[in-house]
Amino acid sequence: MSTTLLIAMLITMIGASTPILLAALGELVVEKSGVLNLGIEGMMLTGAVVGFAVAYTTGSPWLGIGMAALVGAAVSMIFAFLTLSLSANQVATGLALTIFGTGFSALFGSEYTGKPLELFKSVFPAGLAEDPYLRLIFGHSPLVYFSFFMVFAVWWFLSRTRAGLILRAVGENDISAHSIGYSVIRIRYGAVAFGGAMAGIGGACFPLLLTPQWVEGLTAGRGWIALALVVFAAWRPLRLLAGAYLFGLIATVELYTQAAGGVFRIIPTELWASLPYLATIGVLVLISLGRSTNANAPACLGKPFEAGH
Amino acid sequence: MQNEVPPRLEMTGITKQFPGVLANDDVSFAIKRGEIHALLGENGAGKSTLVKMIYGIMRPDAGEMFWDGAPLKARNPKEARRLGIGMVFQHFSLFEALTVLENIALGMDGGLSSRALEARVREVLKAYKLTLDPHRVVSTLSVGERQRIEIVRALLLNPKLLIMDEPTSVLTPQEVTQLFKTLRQLASEGCSILYISHKLNEIKELCDTATILRGGKVVDECDPSKETSKSMAEKMIGGDLKAVAKGAERQFGEVQLAVRGLSLGRGHDFGTALKDISFSVHSGEIFGIAGVAGNGQNELLAALSGEQHAKADGVIELCGKPVGTSEPSTRRKAGLCAVPEERHGHAAVPDYSLANNGILTARHRRELVRSGLIKHSASHDFADEIIAEFGVMATGSKATAGSLSGGNLQKFIMGREILQTPEVLVISQPTWGVDAGAAAFIHQALVDMAQAGSAIVIISQDLDELLALSDTLSVINEGVLSAPMDVENASIEEIGLLMGGVHGETADSAKTLPTKPEAEHAVQV
Numbered sequence: 075m076s077t078t079l080l081i082a083m084l085i086t087m088i089g090a091s092t093p094i095l096l097a098a099l100g101e102l103v104v105e106k107s108g109v110l111n112l113g114i115e116g117m118m119l120t121g122a123v124v125g126f127a128v129a130y131t132t133g134s135p136w137l138g139i140g141m142a143a144l145v146g147a148a149v150s151m152i153f154a155f156l157t158l159s160l161s162a163n164q165v166a167t168g169l170a171l172t173i174f175g176t177g178f179s180a181l182f183g184s185e186y187t188g189k190p191l192e193l194f195k196s197v198f199p200a201g202l203a204e205d206p207y208l209r210l211i212f213g214h215s216p217l218v219y220f221s222f223f224m225v226f227a228v229w230w231f232l233s234r235t236r237a238g239l240i241l242r243a244v245g246e247n248d249i250s251a252h253s254i255g256y257s258v259i260r261i262r263y264g265a266v267a268f269g270g271a272m273a274g275i276g277g278a279c280f281p282l283l284l285t286p287q288w289v290e291g292l293t294a295g296r297g298w299i300a301l302a303l304v305v306f307a308a309w310r311p312l313r314l315l316a317g318a319y320l321f322g323l324i325a326t327v328e329l330y331t332q333a334a335g336g337v338f339r340i341i342p343t344e345l346w347a348s349l350p351y352l353a354t355i356g357v358l359v360l361i362s363l364g365r366s367t368n369a370n371a372p373a374c375l376g377k378p379f380e381a382g383h
Numbered sequence: 384m385q386n387e388v389p390p391r392l393e394m395t396g397i398t399k400q401f402p403g404v405l406a407n408d409d410v411s412f413a414i415k416r417g418e419i420h421a422l423l424g425e426n427g428a429g430k431s432t433l434v435k436m437i438y439g440i441m442r443p444d445a446g447e448m449f450w451d452g453a454p455l456k457a458r459n460p461k462e463a464r465r466l467g468i469g470m471v472f473q474h475f476s477l478f479e480a481l482t483v484l485e486n487i488a489l490g491m492d493g494g495l496s497s498r499a500l501e502a503r504v505r506e507v508l509k510a511y512k513l514t515l516d517p518h519r520v521v522s523t524l525s526v527g528e529r530q531r532i533e534i535v536r537a538l539l540l541n542p543k544l545l546i547m548d549e550p551t552s553v554l555t556p557q558e559v560t561q562l563f564k565t566l567r568q569l570a571s572e573g574c575s576i577l578y579i580s581h582k583l584n585e586i587k588e589l590c591d592t593a594t595i596l597r598g599g600k601v602v603d604e605c606d607p608s609k610e611t612s613k614s615m616a617e618k619m620i621g622g623d624l625k626a627v628a629k630g631a632e633r634q635f636g637e638v639q640l641a642v643r644g645l646s647l648g649r650g651h652d653f654g655t656a657l658k659d660i661s662f663s664v665h666s667g668e669i670f671g672i673a674g675v676a677g678n679g680q681n682e683l684l685a686a687l688s689g690e691q692h693a694k695a696d697g698v699i700e701l702c703g704k705p706v707g708t709s710e711p712s713t714r715r716k717a718g719l720c721a722v723p724e725e726r727h728g729h730a731a732v733p734d735y736s737l738a739n740n741g742i743l744t745a746r747h748r749r750e751l752v753r754s755g756l757i758k759h760s761a762s763h764d765f766a767d768e769i770i771a772e773f774g775v776m777a778t779g780s781k782a783t784a785g786s787l788s789g790g791n792l793q794k795f796i797m798g799r800e801i802l803q804t805p806e807v808l809v810i811s812q813p814t815w816g817v818d819a820g821a822a823a824f825i826h827q828a829l830v831d832m833a834q835a836g837s838a839i840v841i842i843s844q845d846l847d848e849l850l851a852l853s854d855t856l857s858v859i860n861e862g863v864l865s866a867p868m869d870v871e872n873a874s875i876e877e878i879g880l881l882m883g884g885v886h887g888e889t890a891d892s893a894k895t896l897p898t899k900p901e902a903e904h905a906v907q908v
Contacts, residue, residue, distance in 0.1 A: 236488070239481070239485055239488060239489060240489065242478075242481065243478050243481065243489050246479060246480050246481060247477070247478050247479070250476035250478060251478075251489075253440055253460065253476050254460055254461075254476060254489060254490055255439075255459045255461035256489075370480065372480075373479060373480065
């Protein structure tokens, strides 16, 4: 295999991983605060359609991403209001959010179906971004660099800052956090909004980074993979990165082998298509068999908090 | 002098109403500067509510509080802390997955760097001679060590008023002495202390004044040094307190439980390995196991109950039959019931009704299940029977275990096991956080049970309790059980020394039981 092909594959892999990575990072913060938001897929779809629509109408991918983040956060606030302020069941509300997002994106996106969009490419000069070797470093979309930055930022926030410590404390023992004097609900609202924005951006990656068009159900269940990743990565940002890239790797291998044809034809397409999902879950289950995993789970995950206990 | 200075904290006419309960009814009292003031009362007397209002977690419906003469306006704990009110909770408000240092940082307001904070923590630990590793994760710590975190957290704030809720229940006598020294030192520096405890002899020793609450009302204010423990207990419960009556002439029967050379590896990283533990308990005998938390008590209980299996079947014998590798339910059927220390989630499922909690351990011995189906009415009858016989305050067999107060749940759990009339009962911390009335009741029930011929093993950190109840006593330290001694001939000092080798301090004392000089060194922690 030639080096240039390898580099091309790596770039595809990184691109394919980015939406999952972004959405999962958001969900990681949400879950660390003790909230389980199963609505990632819905928020991603909403972000995807809004990102597409704004980028298509204005021609600015930046604006598309910004709006996708805003709308993702806005949609997550519906979830936050129902589960945090009204103590509704988080699982049911999250599922409803996914159904809402799926329906909304299909309705809102119908007029954009079949319209072409330009991919959000590297902003570096062509000499760097299109050089067959240097493009491994400079040839990515700004969204990719943003995802790298966010892995580090989330890790740093959770493990090194006081605000991150408070957020973890709220997810660990909400009653104690409340009795010390932290506003559990307010902190969780903030975490959920962050998760929504990240899922929105992750969704916007699909039309801007992967397939420059709108089709219904564009995210193809990636939101669910993001959700599983968080658990299997034991709520650690760096493992999340590894898990997301594993998914991207297998998805890329699938693409290239399909294109190569030949002997690879023996394996049915459907199996190839499901392979990234199966393999990612499989590997992560193996990793999480280690004992450190469960200890890292936020103790209050999914439990509603009512002040005054 | 003190008449000119306003009291540190004054409460007048504090009233707090909860749905269905008047938690505090016109409560008034004052705490002077540098005074150690006891707040006494049974569970449910309104102590916690009162304290929560001082600390800003709740607000009174009526009445006023004054802090150094000015109205106290702490709307939340943060403001209370800023005023100089520190609190050590009874139910530790700790975060299991976080480290000691992170836990402390959460309780501090203000951006102290973690390095600076660690230095301060080490300073306080040194000044008050407490051992605690700031970088350990809380979930790996014993109950006693967890409490130390709370104490350090409060001391770091240089409080003017320190509220201590049941602080000594997990400490050795020497540690209690040390704590009292600390508290007296704090008081002499002008810090007032509001001390909540069920241990009346401690209150007599430590406190200058005691305010006694019953049913949300102040029933008396007294000078503990002029009272007896009994007189205070009676004011608290509003009736006569019966002393535990051990039958005078008790005969021990056959050996019911024999443990021979029980060794067990550490369950998790910070567990305690059990080393060659041997003892036997006869029918009618109460065997006490003393020790500071985290010295292998939980592991020993798990090995006896069957949650952990011994290496060979013959290591544990129940009524002559080897059960070392049997499951808990098999052991229960064979006559060994066990009550773990943690009530919520281990001894009882908080979200289950009392009837269902009864089924969990008594399904075989009380025949509450037939061919895989629950006998609905029998299970409710059983729960009602426990409620009636053990005076459990609950709305009925359908009430969830979590809705009961600690003392009442403990009564229920004790009742559930005792009514199964096991040949052997192993119980950890029978009266943890239970008020004097309920504790006396549980003690009497245990003594009666022994009288009726059961063999009982009590694992407790409350030495007074063990001395009052047991016939034979051993001390567990670093997973090693000392030779059993006759309680009549045992001295508190000797037991205290055996208990003394605190965690990770003296590895040597674990190998050989401490001889006197070595042990004396070991307790200076």
